[in-house]
Amino acid sequence: MGYYQGEVECAEREAMRELQSKRLVENVAHVYENVPHYRKKMDDKGVAPGDIKSVDDLYKLPFLTKDDLKDAYPYGYLAVPLSEAVRIQSTSGTTGKRVVAFYTHGDIDLWEDCCARAIMAAGGGRDDVVHVCYGYGLFTGGPGLNGGSHRVGSLTLPMSSGNTERQIQFMTDLEATILCCTPSYAAFLAESIIEQGLRGQIKLKAGIFGAEAWSEEMRRDIEARLGIKAYDIYGLTEISGPGVSFECSDQTGMHVNEDHFIPEIIDPETGEVLPDGQRGELVFTCITKKAFPLLRYRTRDICVLSRKPCSCGRTLVKMSRLMGRTDDMLIIRGVNVFPSQIETVLLSCGFQPNYQIVLDRVHHTDTFEVRVELTSEMFSDTVKGISTKENELVSAMRAMLGISPKVTLVAPRSIARSEGKAVRVIDNRKI
């Protein structure tokens, strides 16, 4: 499989550090001059642009959080005159904190380059047909992969999200080879394709799935059902969009496009930078973007960085699959629970990862219920058979989490599936 920008993707470490240092110094000066909010943060911390001479000085810069962006909404972190900004993208605002990000022509170019690297790493090329069913519009998924696919020279199907029948029709009629969407929608499409007996008519070879956390088991499941290789992709609107990092044929983590975005892992409690290999909160610093160049932005995503040599030849640092979020971590009866752990248990017990966690508080105690969709394969004609399955799930979850949920089996397709991000948690606790 080829590289889109091999000289950067496979650069020597020293050359990369030099490039990063040069770009970091430039962008810190640019931000200090043009973003009064961040200038104040630096002044308050007693850091001047001149203190940042190389990537080794990165730790001196103050952090940015989603709250900072919210307080400065909408234009507070725009770092170029309006005459140079050409596009916005936005987060969904489901947490009540909508972020609007700005792009210059150059910012869009570098974002699309990053997506092109991801598509080529998944085996894409000029002869491929790339089916993009991430949403188009404010959401970065559709525009990002669309632009990347154009750069690679693939035929691009700008399907956007929704209308599953039409998705499958285009996929089969135009013989799409690479599918780009959320992993939960990929699983849903796979279900529908198999149900309609169309598995033999699809020509997909790869999928690039991101925008939500998913497990290794879910990857293997989608791969088996669709007969493809499934690649993870990561990104966030605040930093650019999908393609901040991407997976290669090694499938052991995502290469960060660190010539544009420098990653760090910090202790979420103390803010201290942690060494490679330690688990913590991922932080990004944009060193090339001009319109919305966030420095040391805290993603709240939890993962691990690794610089072990990769079989694909890329030297870009790798980040692990997301291990959760500092803010989607649930604290149930005092125990930390990540929804991704539930998914892992379900798949290892033979269930589909279609579940919902329901929390409530009765007599000052948390109630913890996991609703799981039963499939025909897991159903048996005896009550004993079903109870056995339920008990297996409870034991496996207790082993994984340290606390026991009440498992309720529900009818297939009875848990609402969204075509974007799945609603996995209903927290009715009033605290």
Add this chain to the structure above:
Amino acid sequence: MTIEQISVFLENKPGRLAEITKLIGDAGVDLRAMSLADTADFGVLRLMVDDPEKVRELLLGVGCAISVTQVLAVRIADKPGSLAGVLAVLADAAISVEYAYASITRDKENAYVILRVNDNDRALETLSAHGIKAASAKELFNGG
């Protein structure tokens, strides 16, 4: 001879049983026997129908979780003690009965009991050795 039984997973929600029986009725499928096992959270509806394939597709089509099981339909004389006799034969052979339920019949002399056992082959052999015959689907639905 064994016969196909269709089991359906039912969430404990009002109207689920009505929905499913209506679906089967509207499709013109004859329902000969049924049983409903229930727990606090869910129920298992078991059905003996004259067109299992059609019902299977119908239920899968509306998103039900179902399973198809081979069960025995044993004809017994409609008089006191005859069911006990059949069950004693199975018990003596150490064959366990997971569940059993009765089927309606148009035959005035006989009744049918649907048996789910842990080993169909041995059960058939044992019953046959005692002169007890398991009915075919044709017999159950058309009266022989």
